Amino acid sequence: MPVASAVPVVLTASERHRLKKMTYGHKTPHRARQRATIVLLAARGRPNARIAAQTRLHVDTVRTWQGRFAAGGMSALADRKRSGRPVSFTALQAAEVKALACQLLAETGVPLSRWSCPGLAREVVARSIAGSISASTVRRWLKQDALKPWQYRSWISLRDHAFRPKAARVLDLYAHTFDGVTLGQDEYVISADEKTSFQARCRCHPTLAPGQARAMRVNHEYDRGGALAYLAAYDVHHARVFGRCEPKTGIRPFMNLVTQVMTTEPYASARHVFWIVDKCLASFMSRDGGCTRVWEAPVSKVG
Incomplete structure (x- = not known):
């Protein structure tokens, strides 16, 4: 049986330059x-069998690409479009999955706190929307519409109709203003808060310092010292923090924090020190080394 002769390949200068760059x-x-190597070797007149041996390819592969280049040029060296795998899901199924992701879990009866891609995939199968579906497919569909049902954002509903004028005083103090007058250099603004149930734990063994080729070593065993309350006062305009631990919360522990701050300079000799706390705005004025409290209208906490 006669062997088919190789299709002659003739290159232009630009084609030869591009093929060499590809090679x-x-x-x-x-x-x-x-x-590109097959076409360059074929343009030199080498037979297909020799090209196949040199490139370690099958002779049919060499013959195919040589013929495609001879028929279509440089564009014929690219992959042809493939039909791909048949579509497994319809557009309606994708829309139903996205609609399910936008529903509240309380409405669906699913015992979850929030949606996840594996959870959605299980629910899609349970509702017979699809016979089977992977979490990666659900994630890809949600990504198309930037849907992230596992995220949430909380908001605060204002129930106090007088919140705006009350909060305005706090915001003015943060902006270094009180009653329309700019605060002086001897006037300070302190923001105070507390953290309850702060666990006091002590390591059973001391921590070892790091050394050469050795990380710091911390023993995992500890003794519980009980729960404490941490009270902190922050100078808004001077970035200074005062803190203390108390066995419990209340007016007395809070007044201990106030005394700690108000007996320290420059607050002890200040003309006004404004305190912003959770429930009320108090103005403390230093008099003979002590503090006089002037309680203002209650305001909601402003972060």
């Missing part, structure tokens, strides 16, 4: 480099 380019894909 020796460091970022050229391996398949593109092989095809």
Whole structure:
């Protein structure tokens, strides 16, 4: 049986330059480099069997790419469009999955706190929306519409109709203003808060310092010292923090924090020190080394 003769390949100067760049380019894909090498060797008049041996490819592969280049030029070296795998899900199924992701869990009866892609995939199968579906498919569909049902954002509903004028005083103090007058250099604003149930724990063994080729070592065993309350006062305009631990919360522990701050300079000799706390705004004025409290209208806490 006669062997089919190789299709002659003739290159232009520009085609030869592009093929050489594809052959020796460091970022050229391996398949593109092989095809360019086949065409260059064929243009030198080498037979297909020799090209196959030199490139370690099958002779049919060499013959195919040589013929495609001879028929279509440089564009024929690219992969042809493939039909791909048949579609497994319809557009209606994708829309139903997205609609399910936008529903509240309380409405669906699913015992979850929030949706996740694996949870949605299980619910899709349970509702017979699809016979089977993977979490990655659900994630890809949600990403198309930027849906993230596992995230949530909380908000505060204002129930106090007088919140705006009450909060305005706090915001003015943060802006270094009180009653329309700019605060002086001897006037300070302190924001105070507390953290309850702060666990006091002591390590059973001391921590070892790091050394050469050795990380710091911390023993995992500890003794519980009980729950404490941490009270802190922050100078808004001077970035200074005062803190103390108390066995419990209340007016007396809070007044201990106030005394700690108000007996320290420059607050002890200040003309006004404004305190912003959770429930009320108090103005403390230093008199003979002590403090006089002037309680203002209650305001909601402003972060």
